[in-house]
Amino acid sequence: MYNFRTDLALERTNIYRKANKLEEIDGIETEDEEVDENISVSRVKVTNENGERAIGKKKGVYVTIDLKKFKFADDDQIQKASDILSKELKEILESHIAKKDDILVVGLGNIYVTPDSLGPKVINEIDVTRHIIKYLPQYIDENSRPVTAISPGVLGTTGIETLEILKGIVDNIKPKLIIVIDALASRSIDRISSTIQIADTGIIPGAGIGNTRKEISQNTLGVPVIALGIPTVVESAVLVNDCLDLLIEKLQNEAKSNVFLNQLKEKDNYEGIKDVLNPQDYNMIVTPKEIDELIENMKDVVARGINMSL
Amino acid sequence: MYNFRTDLALERTNIYRKANKLEEIDGIETEDEEVDENISVSRVKVTNENGERAIGKKKGVYVTIDLKKFKFADDDQIQKASDILSKELKEILESHIAKKDDILVVGLGNIYVTPDSLGPKVINEIDVTRHIIKYLPQYIDENSRPVTAISPGVLGTTGIETLEILKGIVDNIKPKLIIVIDALASRSIDRISSTIQIADTGIIPGAGIGNTRKEISQNTLGVPVIALGIPTVVESAVLVNDCLDLLIEKLQNEAKSNVFLNQLKEKDNYEGIKDVLNPQDYNMIVTPKEIDELIENMKDVVARGINMSL
Amino acid sequence: MYNFRTDLALERTNIYRKANKLEEIDGIETEDEEVDENISVSRVKVTNENGERAIGKKKGVYVTIDLKKFKFADDDQIQKASDILSKELKEILESHIAKKDDILVVGLGNIYVTPDSLGPKVINEIDVTRHIIKYLPQYIDENSRPVTAISPGVLGTTGIETLEILKGIVDNIKPKLIIVIDALASRSIDRISSTIQIADTGIIPGAGIGNTRKEISQNTLGVPVIALGIPTVVESAVLVNDCLDLLIEKLQNEAKSNVFLNQLKEKDNYEGIKDVLNPQDYNMIVTPKEIDELIENMKDVVARGINMSL
């Protein structure tokens, strides 16, 4: 299997196609739709084991919603994007459970680390109803679906596998379906916090990574798990790797190595690289994931240093 | 002049030396000191116009304090780093003003953008005294120096040049010296929020950048301006550019272009690149500077989308 | 003059009327308007010195916009309230300056203290234009008004009187009018962050308080100052004082002192008081203003205490 370094089925399909110079992949069906100039929806369907092997994703449906110019989004665009997401999600829900079946929404991630905080932030806004249906039924429409929501935290701050926490909760409250919100890695900078992947296969960490995070899926929890994944990071190594690939390709194609290399070295490649990296007016920076903590520490140093010197 | 893409005099000196294969640069004196295993201090002194031209920095002293393993810093290390900063700062202050002269501390940057929030956060912790000396002198040691502090905000959110705001304040409160805290760009990822540059030359934005930010210095404000600069970002283009340079150099040195290029393309460079980019156990990511805003927008989409679908 | 303990002209007028059992006050004209079931607008006009003396507010117009059930406000209600505010503000602006005259918006308060953070938060959202008109005129409608915005901080963290900071800025950028956003004290808990007072008289701290905050008004800054004040606190002493007044009145009216007092003491007044204090489904609490700081300190104690004991 390729080391795709992206969790998006759509990006993986495109990488696989390009690498193998294929138009079609056996076991993978795709479909694209332009909703309007700023929203597009793609569907990748993995239909057999060949498709699974090709892109390293389980059999199932992967819907990708891309939101363009999303950082300038006003309330109308946010509402429109919500409508599309709601429509896609509803379809998947209806194919798995009945109208009044219990749903548990799970927001993975760490509220204290900005690029990892999306899951917990979403949970805070979910309209939960189970406790109202249970304790104050007179205040709620009798056809309401019981909804619960939880942010279980991350292994590094709880010391507990997320799966262990969820298992216990599922045993106790017995939802019929779980929606998991998770941060993904993407290969494309303009997908950061601008793309949503909906998958009906749960969350299955890649085989090659060697960590111990356990699969969160119907296999492990006993009920269907719908994953909403949003890319929030691109690794800097991915970025550099992609640039090297481009350069090597260029060198080979043009077959003019030595003189060309000298020229390349003479001229400043920075502006060209910058153009490549900033396709959509983002001002890209490389930061350590611990930037918030580092800034707090440094704030203490500088404030104390100044105070003591005055 | 080189396009150094770093605001640190120390990095610029090293780049210039390496590019010109020089041991010494006329007009630049340097000096290094290891304080302990985690703290080192370097001094770059630009002494004449040749030095100014070489590294694009005004005549003056640039002290760089490097803090290693700073993300794991405990309170003792933070205190030690503060002591060093205080010592260096005191020396500079004493060479410019008298013991009871007024000082204004200015924190540049935007409190709402994490990597740009250091200046305003420091200002919040400065022990200001001028108002106590003025209105409640009985509550303060009569030898106290009047200290004031302000975060003037950034042009994009105020619509006003920082220099214009500071001019007005300086005219009204007439400090004898200004300390400015600013976020810098660095070329080295492990300097992010782990290095402090103290310069007695104020803040002089690079000529080549073409923006209209005006110099904040004795020239424009009439009193000495000490700049405390802390690197908080590295551009991803810088990173990729550096990697390309390394590759080209390697290709030339080894003079085995075509076969080698094929090999390079076959094998996966990712792990090697990752090693190069993660020299000090940072988990590096590439994020748009607007990450916080993008996350807020996306949170709304996902929460609304889920709520509407349930 | 009464010690009204409210900054709202409307509440002062009502207190004065009730205390003096007056229907009309010479020098004060009032007018009420119900915009819809959730928004009402009142206008208090102070027309002569008698009115000034009566309610301790300068000659001028004080418009109060009351937003009911505002904690449950959805986006539509927020937009509707914004429309009303915009309409009232526009009228006042048009009576003072021309269409393209410069405006400076000032957000008073401390971003780090929740109940005092409204001003700085608003400033962060103001669409500033002056720098675009100045540096990038091609990107903006040529009829745009130059708008600037600043959060000058508070005396306790800057050491500088707000007026001194504003004077300097006004001298440099020469706006034709200033809009100041400020937190007010109110007597009524259900007005907290649910009422806006617009006054064309600037901000004039009460004579009786004895602090040194200087007036921010046309007198001191030379251009008209429109104040937008939002109540964010009620003092607990005000609350208790009001309750005592009610009790004393009741005791006198009913003229049945001793037996009644015994009864009062026997029965639990708590539920009755709670009803009085929670008129609009708020869950009221009494907190020290420094609650955020206290919580940070306590967090350190508890986390360290637990960590050391494990």
Next chain:
Amino acid sequence: MYNFRTDLALERTNIYRKANKLEEIDGIETEDEEVDENISVSRVKVTNENGERAIGKKKGVYVTIDLKKFKFADDDQIQKASDILSKELKEILESHIAKKDDILVVGLGNIYVTPDSLGPKVINEIDVTRHIIKYLPQYIDENSRPVTAISPGVLGTTGIETLEILKGIVDNIKPKLIIVIDALASRSIDRISSTIQIADTGIIPGAGIGNTRKEISQNTLGVPVIALGIPTVVESAVLVNDCLDLLIEKLQNEAKSNVFLNQLKEKDNYEGIKDVLNPQDYNMIVTPKEIDELIENMKDVVARGINMSL
């Protein structure tokens, strides 16, 4: 049983004693200790059913640590308070479990509501070890105790009883003891975020309140539950009620009702009340618990209103 309106055993004991004019209460032993001028420790031991009935607290030990002038605490005082807490906690732990037994730390409360955010904030700082012992035993001392930590959220945002969440987790990770951090109500404003109550009885919501929060204790979870409770709120109704009681008492004692009432009404009680309410240089305010949400809504109104009017 009294409606004490405080969760502190110490305050309840004092209220009961005063109300019944008792020196000693059968079934309750107390002990006070001044650690230094800023820290005192009190122990209340409920030893039989009479004691339980008297103060409405289960048989067990309740240790109260009071921190004076805590809002001005520097790092040394915070460390000292942590030491005391650690010492008290260690004693209780050693009486219940062995050195290497698993502990689960639970932080109750809502991270998004300032006065309710202490529990989740503490959890973020706990040194969890279970996952390191399990997955990376080579990196940790082999005598380390497995520690886990979780913030389960609140019923209003999860829709799930905290007890149900904890049950599931306890079933899966089988800790030998649980430490629960919770916000309490107190009667005394100067105890807000300045007092810690340690109880070996778990958390048992008062019978009279009629809510459905279920007991978190050895009874329901099968392992000992140590509760660390920190007062973060005082209800305004409690405050007013206390003041009325004082007034009524005064009126009765002095037996001079009518003339006195008139005098009372004439003079301004505000300053006296303010003195009573501000015993320890706190600047007390009354806020709705939803203050943060109200401020966000109001920020939108004011920013939009201004933007549209300019």
